[in-house]
Amino acid sequence: MLMNSGRSEARLQYGPNGFRVLRAGQHVFCAVSGEAIPLEELRYWSVELQEPYASCEIATQRMMETG
Numbered sequence: 001m002l003m004n005s006g007r008s009e010a011r012l013q014y015g016p017n018g019f020r021v022l023r024a025g026q027h028v029f030c031a032v033s034g035e036a037i038p039l040e041e042l043r044y045w046s047v048e049l050q051e052p053y054a055s056c057e058i059a060t061q062r063m064m065e066t067g
Helices: 056-066
Strands: 011-014 019-023 027-029 036-038 044-046 051-053
Touching: 011 044, 011 051, 044 056, 051 056
Parallel strands: none
Antiparallel strands: 011 019, 027 036, 044 051
């Protein structure tokens, strides 16, 4: 049985004002929580670390850890 039910993970390059799709897909996984984030809901990421986050709180927590 396929766990992703036909939905695929995108590969993105994160920039300061947006992201560029390197491999098409429907979602990415939060670098901290592992939660699937649909691309249309992706709002938080790190340009420096090139990783996405599921929420503002998670992004803030990660930035404080890597500060």
